[in-house]
Amino acid sequence: MNAFNNDLDTAWLIQQLRRASTPVDAVQLIQALTTKKTTVGDGEEIIAVLIEMLSHHHPSVPAAAVEGLVQLGLDSVEPLIAAYHASVDHGLQAYIVQALAKIGDSKALDLLLEVVGVEVANHCQGNVRRVAARGLGRIGSTANDPEVVKGAIAKLTWTLQKTEDWALRYAAVVSLQEIATLDAIATLQAALAQEQDSVVQVRLKTALSEL
Structure with a gap:
């Protein structure tokens, strides 16, 4: 109390x-x-x-x-979005991304897309990208606007295909499973054929078996 x-x-x-x-x-x-x-x-x-x-x-x-x-x-x-853009403090920005990812409102889509796509300079930024990727899953699974869902899936698809951080790809798999549209499932199926990391492979197989 x-x-x-x-x-x-x-x-x-x-x-x-x-x-x-x-x-x-x-x-x-x-x-x-x-x-x-x-x-x-x-x-x-x-x-x-x-x-x-x-x-x-x-x-x-x-x-x-x-x-x-x-x-x-x-x-x-x-x-929160205004505070993120007004700050250069990476620690503050990380907490803002965490809050926005948990809320999962589509107004935060552009910011989360930007964060997932940044070039990683340190471990902290890597963690923030993973949090942002999970936020895309929340937004994509709840949004009513097809363009918002499409945008989230496109960035998560890019994440699976282009990023080196296995934990970020893992987060993308979880988010695509959460979105669970036909496009999201197709992305997971395609990723399974090219994924080299065994942990991510297992998570891909789990996601596809549950969809």
Whole structure:
């Protein structure tokens, strides 16, 4: 149970969050603010401070902020996209991609396509690409717009055919299985014939057997 109840003023909770002396206090305040947003609708300020907390030095605080933003859902998407483009901090951008991938809204498609396609400079960016690939699966499996689904499948197809990171290809397989259209299945079938990594091969066979 949160240590802070929903009767407390939003501005006061935000002030306390910014002054929190321990990660535990910060996480509890994030949870209180998230609950408050879902009940009273203090949207923009709460989302803004949760995005601010993605830069916190203790990993438990950004993790809680990601979950809060995901819980707030579609209201978080456009502010997160704006924050991603306004930042040059790879750590902050990674948390933003994680939140957007979990929300799975089609407005984030272009950003996730961009992230999957970036040239990897370090291990952290590799992890972010995998998260983004899983976000494409979520978007492609829930979107009503055929062009959105087509775009997600096209990037995941490219990922299977062109990228060297076996874990990224593995993520693409899982996402294509999640999308599960005829085009997605055809991509998986074609990939099985060319995939060299044994772990990815096994995952491809599992995906196809379950579709």
